[in-house]
Amino acid sequence: MNKPLNSKLQEQHPELYAQVSEIVSKWGASRDNLIAVLLDVQSKSKQNYLSKEALLAVSEIMGIIVQDVYEVASFYHALSTRPRGKFLVQLCQGTSCTVNKVVNVKTALEAELGIMIGGSTPDGLFTFEYTPCFGACDVSPAMRLNGKVVGNLTPEKIKQIIGECREAAENE
Amino acid sequence: MSKTVSVISKNFYTVNPDSIDEYIAAGGFEALKKAVTMKPEEIIEILNKSDLQGRGGAAFSVATKWNHAVRVPAPVKGIMCNADEGEPGTFKDRSLLEHNPFGVIEGMIIGAYVGGGSEMNHARIYIREEYTYLHGRVRNAIKQAEERGFLGNNILGTGLNIEMKVVSGAGAYVCGESSALLESTEGKAGRPRIKPPRLNNVGLYNLPTLLNNVESYSIVPILVRDDSEYRSYGTEKSIGTKMISVSGNVQKPGVYEIPFGTTIREVVYDIAGGLSSELPLKFVQIGGASGAIVPARELDTPISYEGLAEIGVAVGSGAIVVADESNSMLDYFDSLAHFFAEESCGKCTPCREGNRQLVKMVGLMKSGKATMADFDRLVDMLGLMKGASFCGLGKTEPAPFLAAIKHFEDEVKGYFK
Numbered sequence: 001m002n003k004p005l006n007s008k009l010q011e012q013h014p015e016l017y018a019q020v021s022e023i024v025s026k027w028g029a030s031r032d033n034l035i036a037v038l039l040d041v042q043s044k045s046k047q048n049y050l051s052k053e054a055l056l057a058v059s060e061i062m063g064i065i066v067q068d069v070y071e072v073a074s075f076y077h078a079l080s081t082r083p084r085g086k087f088l089v090q091l092c093q094g095t096s097c098t099v100n101k102v103v104n105v106k107t108a109l110e111a112e113l114g115i116m117i118g119g120s121t122p123d124g125l126f127t128f129e130y131t132p133c134f135g136a137c138d139v140s141p142a143m144r145l146n147g148k149v150v151g152n153l154t155p156e157k158i159k160q161i162i163g164e165c166r167e168a169a170e171n172e
Numbered sequence: 173m174s175k176t177v178s179v180i181s182k183n184f185y186t187v188n189p190d191s192i193d194e195y196i197a198a199g200g201f202e203a204l205k206k207a208v209t210m211k212p213e214e215i216i217e218i219l220n221k222s223d224l225q226g227r228g229g230a231a232f233s234v235a236t237k238w239n240h241a242v243r244v245p246a247p248v249k250g251i252m253c254n255a256d257e258g259e260p261g262t263f264k265d266r267s268l269l270e271h272n273p274f275g276v277i278e279g280m281i282i283g284a285y286v287g288g289g290s291e292m293n294h295a296r297i298y299i300r301e302e303y304t305y306l307h308g309r310v311r312n313a314i315k316q317a318e319e320r321g322f323l324g325n326n327i328l329g330t331g332l333n334i335e336m337k338v339v340s341g342a343g344a345y346v347c348g349e350s351s352a353l354l355e356s357t358e359g360k361a362g363r364p365r366i367k368p369p370r371l372n373n374v375g376l377y378n379l380p381t382l383l384n385n386v387e388s389y390s391i392v393p394i395l396v397r398d399d400s401e402y403r404s405y406g407t408e409k410s411i412g413t414k415m416i417s418v419s420g421n422v423q424k425p426g427v428y429e430i431p432f433g434t435t436i437r438e439v440v441y442d443i444a445g446g447l448s449s450e451l452p453l454k455f456v457q458i459g460g461a462s463g464a465i466v467p468a469r470e471l472d473t474p475i476s477y478e479g480l481a482e483i484g485v486a487v488g489s490g491a492i493v494v495a496d497e498s499n500s501m502l503d504y505f506d507s508l509a510h511f512f513a514e515e516s517c518g519k520c521t522p523c524r525e526g527n528r529q530l531v532k533m534v535g536l537m538k539s540g541k542a543t544m545a546d547f548d549r550l551v552d553m554l555g556l557m558k559g560a561s562f563c564g565l566g567k568t569e570p571a572p573f574l575a576a577i578k579h580f581e582d583e584v585k586g587y588f589k
């Protein structure tokens with residue numbers, strides 16, 4: 001344990017603390033499980049990210065100094081230290097997607113969402129990110145929607161998919 | 173006649189990838205059973221006879237690497253499989269994990285038998301986060317192999333011990349680089365280590381480590397069991413077959429297995445069904461984002477180590493991205509520059525700053541304000557990155573830019589005034 005003497009994290013965020021403890025005990029507290037733990041902790045977050053408190057909890061519970069935890073959390077594309085929308089739209093702009101005119105899909109997404117790539121919608125519903133090639137070039141142009149590959153995109157298909165997301169959110 | 177073959181991909185769609193029984197019924201683990209009756213040197217000799225080159229991109233002889241492993245004895249070793257597959261345009265390892273996970277595992281066990289230690293060896297399959305949907309399948313395959321005694325303690329009574337796990341990446345292309353892969357597996361940010369020491373001496377958890385690509389391991393059991401079919405394909409200098417991923421402006425993008433020596437033209441027109449538009453082909457990029465750009469007039473080049481070398485190209489990961497005449501070099505540069513700028517780990521100056529400059533340069537080219545002095549600066553910078561970068565990412569990145577400048581000089585120079 002690497003718990004600072006005067007840490008009140010556990011008292012202040014008991015739920016988060018318990019959740020992280022459970023994830024750490026599933027994977028094990030050794031350093032090589034840090035990335036797996038962070039991915040799991042993030043997946044439990046409603047805003048799809050690693051909050052400062054979550055990083056501190058991981059640090060305390062795994063006994064890894066928080067600077068190291070933060071370094072890892074900020075290094076990888078799949079981990080985010082900033083809140084993200086309920087729907088994470090990651091558009092590939094790799095070579096194969098580029099030759100299949102992903103630019104039209106990007107324009108359609110920006111129009112449909114009303115934000116530029118790199119931003120989030122004010123209602124917190126969507127985050128639209130760039131992502132490097134994720135190996136779905138056979139169905140390019142492609143994006144990941146909350147991690148799932150959606151390929152052979154066209155501007156029409158974008159309209160439909162985003163509409164479905166909005167509907168799903170409304171019906172919740 | 174079909175121009176594709178199925179040697180490495182023999183089990184695709186015919187063997188249930190979630191069932192070890194089906195794999196065994198199709199001859200699975202026969203190679204391992206045969207291997208444990210042989211001396212490590214004899215197995216290495218089999219690999220050497222087919223001149224098996226690593227399929228992750230660097231084309232380093234597998235036999236040579238395994239021979240090193242034998243010469244660095246240690247009680248515990250690392251056995252790693254690189255399933256990071258981040259090279260844009262590449263998705264052949266995805267299909268190998270998806271359709272033949274037991275083949276990859278069997279190859280790794282043979283690797284551990286040849287180059288592992290006597291105590292519990294750490295075997296890790298590092299699979300990129302983007303392939304999360306495959307993690308479960310591979311974990312299931314590992315579990316079944318454990319239940320049958322192909323993993324764990326005293327495998328097949330040989331005294332070989334292996335503990336195998338799947339490790340997830342978290343989205344970082346540079347983690348495909350061998351030493352960055354180890355850093356990431358150890359739970360750190362994936363920045364490359366300085367070499368030497370090479371990882372066959374000091375690798376995972378500072379143990380001597382054997383690292384190969386998914387496809388490389390998949391080929392091992394095929395060769396050990398009976399290499400005659402594999403060896404019946406290919407050219408004199410490039411024996412056997414290769415998994416390729418074809419994408420871009422083609423009718424039938426996908427993963428195909430071809431004999432070495434198949435020409436680029438045959439791949440594009442006979443295998444991938446030709447172009448998806450009415451436009452003529454402009455260029456293909458071979459081997460991923462850091463692979464060279466090949467203009468249409470060189471389409472009759474055979475895909476083999478020696479054939480591609482003649483035009484200054486490497487087989488690389490086996491990616492073939494096809495672009496028709498609707499694609500400008502500027503858009504392609506834009507895609508490449510952004511990719512590398514995102515993926516540079518920032519450890520060394522030539523790559524970190526070079527990539528920032530490259531992105532700026534592309535912006536300048538787009539604005540129409542770039543001058544010939546900028547062009548000279550671009551060429552200088554690419555040379556610097558190639559020569560002074562710390563790891564393979566920055567060193568190989570200039571290749572497509574330089575090839576484009578060479579083959580499409582007028583077009584590229586047209587972006588500079």
Ligand SMILES: Cc1cc2nc3c(=O)[nH]c(=O)nc-3n(C[C@H](O)[C@H](O)[C@H](O)COP(=O)(O)O)c2cc1C
Nearest residue numbers: 226227228254256257258348349350384385388564
């Ligand atoms: C930036 C960079 C990315 C790489 N990405 C991969 C990859 O995704 N998969 C892979 O197998 N090898 C990749 N490599 C090559 C590995 O460093 C290494 O050579 C390979 O995994 C060794 O296996 P092999 O000899 O069987 O090919 C990459 C190299 C560099 C420099």
Ligand code: SF4
Nearest residue numbers: 518519520523563566
């Ligand atoms: S070349 Fe340098 S900055 Fe670029 S990825 Fe390699 S180590 Fe990192």
Ligand code: FES
Nearest residue numbers: 092094097133137
């Ligand atoms: S280039 Fe977009 S998924 Fe590969």
